[in-house]
Amino acid sequence: GKQSVFICNLVIQSDSRQARTDMANTLKSLRRNHYQFYKGKGHYETPDELIDHVSGKKLTLVSDGHFFQYPPGRESATFIGHIKETSEEFLFRIYDREYFLYLLKRLRTVKKESAQDITNIKL
16 A cells, blocks of 8 residues: 555674675565565465466465464464475565455466475374
8 A cells, every 4th residue: 555664684693795685685576566475485476376377287285384374463474395296495475465365366267285284194
């Protein structure tokens, strides 16, 4: 929306040049995606592109976090994991609640697993 936002670099490193580069990349990603989400890593530019690929190829998403909950009192939800069949990793931080709910609806059509469930099975 039109609300003011303050983003603070909390990275503490000996290499301040790398920290500035990382922050610049974060801000570019946020602006490019209209502050709805941040793309942290992975081949896919948007969560929609990831979901389209996974559903089209009938692949399985393995979530490494608790994406299916938008924690009360938090400004974001982290969608992190990998594609089971290809081991491609992804990380998106979702800042818009409406976009989060939209993605949840889209994820209903995709095969999903939790990394914790896989770990428990291996034990």
